[in-house]
Amino acid sequence: MDLLDDSAVDQRLTGVPEWRREGDEIRRTIKAPDFPTAIRIVDEVAVEAEKLNHHPDIDIRWRTLHLALSTHDAGGLTEMDFTLAARIDAIAASHT
Structure with missing residues (x-):
């Protein structure tokens, strides 16, 4: 997989x-309504x-999730x- 240059990263962040x-x-924080929902997310x-083989x-901090992605x-x-x-955004949107 090819690395993205700074311009490509900035464009994809939009x-x-x-x-x-x-x-x-890249990082994101998700606040779930409660702990069980955070775990479902x-x-x-x-x-x-697992589907993407990319983890x-x-x-996990109670109902707050901090996620980081990098290859x-x-x-x-x-x-x-x-x-x-x-x-991940689609999953978060379906629970928050």
């Missing part, structure tokens, strides 16, 4: 406005991540990160 760039990662993200870093084996951001980010 399609996932809840995400922000931090170095070689993580479960659904896990299913999508986010997830930190580690490529050394930065690729199209796969933005594909999964869009799927």
Whole structure:
């Protein structure tokens, strides 16, 4: 998978406005209405991540989820990160 240059990353971020760039990662925080919903979101993200064979870093703090995406084996951001980010956005929207 090819790394995206800064211009391509900036352009793709417009399609996932809840995400922000931090170095070689994109990050998003999701606030679920309660802890069980937060865990359901993580479960659904896990299913999508497995389908893509691309796995986010997830930190669970009660009902707040912090997610980070990067294509580690490529050394930065690729199209796969933005594909999964869009799927995570759809999952979050269905629960919040």
